[in-house]
Structures are given as structure tokens and as C-alpha cells.
Amino acid sequence: xxxxxxxxxxxxxxxxxxxxMAVSPPPAEADTASTPMPAWEQLTQAQRDALIAPLxxxxxxxxxxxxRMYEHAQRWQxxxxxxxKRAHRGMKRWKHMDPEQRAQARALFHKMRGMSKEDRNExxxxxxxxxxxxxxxxVEQNPPAEH
Amino acid sequence: MNTDNRDxxxxxxxxxLHESAVDRVSGRTRLRLQQAARAAPAAAPARPHRLAWxxxxxxxxxxALMVGLxxxxxxxxxxxxxxxxxxxxxxxxxxxxxxxxxxxxxWLASNDAYALAME
Numbered sequence: 182x183x184x185x186x187x188x189x190x191x192x193x194x195x196x197x198x199x200x201x202m203a204v205s206p207p208p209a210e211a212d213t214a215s216t217p218m219p220a221w222e223q224l225t226q227a228q229r230d231a232l233i234a235p236l237x238x239x240x241x242x243x244x245x246x247x248x249r250m251y252e253h254a255q256r257w258q259x260x261x262x263x264x265x266k267r268a269h270r271g272m273k274r275w276k277h278m279d280p281e282q283r284a285q286a287r288a289l290f291h292k293m294r295g296m297s298k299e300d301r302n303e304x305x306x307x308x309x310x311x312x313x314x315x316x317x318x319x320v321e322q323n324p325p326a327e328h
Numbered sequence: 329m330n331t332d333n334r335d336x337x338x339x340x341x342x343x344x345l346h347e348s349a350v351d352r353v354s355g356r357t358r359l360r361l362q363q364a365a366r367a368a369p370a371a372a373p374a375r376p377h378r379l380a381w382x383x384x385x386x387x388x389x390x391x392a393l394m395v396g397l398x399x400x401x402x403x404x405x406x407x408x409x410x411x412x413x414x415x416x417x418x419x420x421x422x423x424x425x426x427x428x429x430x431x432x433x434x435w436l437a438s439n440d441a442y443a444l445a446m447e
Contacts, residue, residue: 235418239426250426257430264434271436272424274447282446287428289444290435305443 284320291325 221229240247260268278286289308293301311319435441 235422239422246427253426253428253430257425260430260434267437268430268433271433271438271441274436275424275428275433276420278447285446286436286441287432289446290429290432290441293435293440294431301440305440308444 281317285316287325288320288323292323 218224224232240250243250257265257268275283275286289304293304296304308316308319
């Protein structure tokens with residue numbers, strides 16, 4: 182099963198740097214790395230296949246996660262360029278978080294999403310007053326709806 | 329050779345800067361500075377340096393110990409190959425893009441989320 186076009190578009194928009202890393206050229210071709218690569222339309226089919234290979238593998242290897250991947254890909258596409266830029270900033274923050282912090286971020290995000298500003302402020306105050314153990318318990322008691 | 333030239337140029341520039349700075353100081357101020365400089369050695373009591381060497385030696389020993397402990401505790405793991413690192417990075421990037429809700433990232437970049445200071 183091939184990855185749907187929306188995922189390929191998403192790959193172009195967000196994964197180019199890592200896809201390029203994944204298909205890093207062998208030493209003999211390393212000198213050409215500084216040569217600017219052409220636009221997608223000018224790439225050969227083999228180059229396109231190489232670039233989307235990691236994405237295709239992820240899609241094929243995880244049938245149970247396809248619906249979610251597709252949904253997330255659509256959301257990325259629906260974002261305005263400004264939103265996408267901010268989301269990338271958030272993604273950078275995410276990358277520097279450890280698993281515990283990520284669990285906290287997921288739980289807090291899902292909890293705060295439907296809250297009024299006053300309720301969010303209230304939760305923020307409570308969160309600051311919590312000990313690490315209390316935060317851990319809070320996360321367990323408030324699992325995110327989406328995993 | 330180039331370094332020598334650079335050093336000489338820097339030295340000359342600094343000397344020139346110093347000279348022009350000195351020229352701008354008034355004669356009266358210069359006189360007061362000279363008087364103060366002459367009076368300083370007599371006025372300032374000699375500081376006891378008895379503790380200086382033992383303190384410096386202890387600090388050096390503590391630093392050496394810290395470096396040694398750090399080396400001791402570092403696991404002698406085999407270095408990852410660049411290709412393996414690139415693969416892992418690419419995997420992590422794809423996971424980050426597709427596995428998590430993009431709105432979570434948007435939220436993480438918001439003031440609300442920064443105020444929580446989770447890290």
C-alpha cells in the first residue's frame with residue numbers, strides 16, 4: 182500500500198531535512214552535498230522514492246496507526262504558514278523533553294484545551310504548587326483522550 | 329607568520345588607543361593620578377598571602393578529582409556511526425510529525441504552555 186498523497190505532501194513540507202539525512206549520500210558522493218538539489222518536480226522517480234522511503238516504511242509497518250497519521254497530516258496541511266511555524270517551535274521544545282515531561286505536556290494540553298481562561302489560570306496555579314509526585318499522580322488521573 | 333602580524337597590528341592599535349586616551353586626560357587629573365599611585369603602596373597594608381597557596385592547591389586538587397570522577401563514570405560505549413545517528417534522527421522526526429497531534433505543538437509554543445514550565 183502506497184502512502185497517500187497528503188502524507189507525501191506533508192513529508193515535503195516537514196520532513197525534508199530528516200529525509201535527506203536518512204538518505205545521506207555515500208562518501209563518494211559527499212562532495213556533491215553542497216550542490217543545490219532541484220525542486221520536487223525535477224527529481225527523478227528514484228530520488229523521490231528515496232526521500233519518501235522512511236515515511237512509506239512507517240505507513241506500511243503500522244497499519245493500526247494509519248488513521249491517526251493521516252489525521253495529523255491533514256491537520257498540518259490545514260495550518261496557516263504562521264501556525265506551522267509556531268508548531269515547529271513547539272516541536273523543538275517537545276524534542277528536548279524527557280518522557281515524563283512529554284506525558285505531562287500531553288495531559289495538560291488535553292485538559293486545558295476545553296477550559297476557559299479562568300480555569301486554565303487556576304490549573305496553572307495548582308500545577309505550580311504541586312510536588313513532582315503530585316504532578317505524576319495528576320497526569321495518571323487525567324490521561325489524554327488521544328494517545 | 330600571519331598570527332605574528334596580527335598580534336603586532338593589534339599591539340600597535342592598542343598602544344595608539346592608549347596614547348590618544350592619555351592625551352585626553354587633563355594635566356590636573358594626571359597629576360592627581362600620579363600622586364595617588366605614589367601614595368598607594370604606602371597606604372595599602374600588605375595582604376596576608378598565607379592562605380593563598382594552600383587554597384589554590386586545594387582548588388586544583390578538587391578540580392582534578394571532579395574531572396577524574398567524570399571520566400571514571402563515563403561508560404565506555406562504542407561510538408554510534410553517523411548513519412545510525414541519522415536514521416535515528418529521521419525516525420524520531422517522523423514520529424514527532426505524525427504520531428503527535430500538531431495542535432499539541434502549537435500549544436507548546438503558546439504562552440499558556442510556557443507558563444507551566446514543564447522542563
